Amino acid sequence: MSRPTIHDVARLAGVSLSTIDRVLNGRRGVRQATQARVFEAMRELGFQRNAAAANLARRRQDRLLFLLPAGSNSFMRGLERELVERAEAWEFTAIATRTVPAFDDAALAQALRAVDPDATDGVAVVATDSAVVRAALAELRDRGVAVVTLVSDLPSSRRQYFVGIDNVQAGRTAASLLGRFCRGRPGKIVIVAGSMLVRDHAERRLGFEQVLRAEFGDQQILPALEGLDDQDIVATELKRVLDRHGDITGIYSLGAGTRGVARALAQHRQPQARPSVVVHELTPHSRQALLDGSFDAVIHQDPVREISAAVEILQSLIRGRAVAPDAGRIGIEVFLRDNLP
Amino acid sequence: MSRPTIHDVARLAGVSLSTIDRVLNGRRGVRQATQARVFEAMRELGFQRNAAAANLARRRQDRLLFLLPAGSNSFMRGLERELVERAEAWEFTAIATRTVPAFDDAALAQALRAVDPDATDGVAVVATDSAVVRAALAELRDRGVAVVTLVSDLPSSRRQYFVGIDNVQAGRTAASLLGRFCRGRPGKIVIVAGSMLVRDHAERRLGFEQVLRAEFGDQQILPALEGLDDQDIVATELKRVLDRHGDITGIYSLGAGTRGVARALAQHRQPQARPSVVVHELTPHSRQALLDGSFDAVIHQDPVREISAAVEILQSLIRGRAVAPDAGRIGIEVFLRDNLP
């Protein structure tokens, strides 16, 4: 009739509730033979544990900390906002947020070292790619804290998972789009990055160049601008490039500071042949630019999915549950003017 | 310290647990004054009910039925598979699936009338747009069953919500992509539909033509093919069109039967100038076609999100919870070769 419970399993296996609980949670202290009987009974009944009841009974709060870059970066601020708003909603989990100066590995390392392992079970961090950060992260792990990287990864570090999009693929996607948009119009493509110090930017650029070179050979890629995710720097630098070259067919902005792209474009505005533009992250500004036709496409990562995945993975890590190897992989979303959410 | 419970609220308001429960669930039998005291106490404590505990105690199964079109349509079969696989996972909800002949309004109306209102609390149905279906649906509602349409809507019927993508927007998105892909290559665009009897196909076509006409005037739209979501019909018809017109620049396949598009393309294959192709729904076949370069983009609706939304909305409807007006809206996803999940 209704779903079998541990009572049913216990009865069928001829053991007590505690024993069921032990095998269910992989705790030690059960004979092989007993364990086998229990598994057999579960299989036979098609038992599925009721996670809600388990959480209710456990009544333990996992304490998670999110470390995000400071600054006016709309995407990060949006992420932070979602985090604060949803913090209440996660039952059995307490979530704190802290900001750290952007593109500053020393500051990030310090923030990681400042984490109190007695008051924190898990950390999600937007990583800066550097040795001091790797070292600080390793220390944190040694103190028994679970760690995942978020949005930007830190490979060959001791982080347990990376939650975010595949940034090489994101760059490739941008090239597929921009290349097609510019087809039949040979010219120059300019890449606007934030800083090659963060892994995600470096990876996006890599993927972008791979595909553009291989499949859209009539486009020439100019040296990448580094705008430090600052809209003023981006606007100034990009304007200079647009003014110097007459035949820019496409712009790929792979970091933040996207408002700067829109400003440069608005000031520059030639009568014809507006360059095709692909940028990252859906924000109020990039949305507006899509709507008014100055951007063609936005490559996006959904912050809600990202924080959900980070929270779930950290919970699993902390509670010793198994986690699928690709659990942190978030889909790369593509938005045009017409499929805006 | 930890979150306040109804015990805390009861103590502060000076009433019993049952009274709290009554006001919490909007049951009658509480004096205005008492109710006000309880609300005040909740506010003061920042009380948030624990939904898991509530469900655990309620222990009631909502019985839902999904009515899907039969046939070899990969998208629908995928949806059905997800439904079966996840049925177990939904606690406190029993899910059944039934298939109905596709594009057959009489059969669908009969299936709706065959629903037993005593064994079914809610129905999600992929609708065919017709009067008999509207009538059958109304009867079902009259018998107290909650109804949402799924994937394809039935406007001005008594369905309570529509769960799916905005199909006009989806068509517009396809045109934005295909128009850009074909820019600079004036020619003809062919639309491959399933049947205009289902609302989603009609709406996609509408949106597509709107944008293509308005923004990409150098493309001429040929009369739409109706392939009844059957790959053989699609292959034959499309091949004929490709052979007759030498200057087809783009193909938009807005229904199922996408395998037929790939076959027609493979047989036709001219040395140069492959048409740009945008199709709907990510399936093993469309994925393969993206990878081998015969399709350029896939417009997708995520079946997992759709069934989750349908289940949650039906649950809310049945339990008398409030539902956001846009709760059924699913995002339109765009996939290229490089952002495949």
Next chain:
DNA sequence: ATGAAAGCGCTAACAG
């Protein structure tokens, strides 16, 4: 109109 008490399915001491 209000309250007391017995669970829902599972976990967590504490005994054996």
Next chain:
DNA sequence: CTGTTAGCGCTTTCAT
């Protein structure tokens, strides 16, 4: 190694 027992926060009879 295994069992007993008392809850987790909420709902639900059944009294009052």
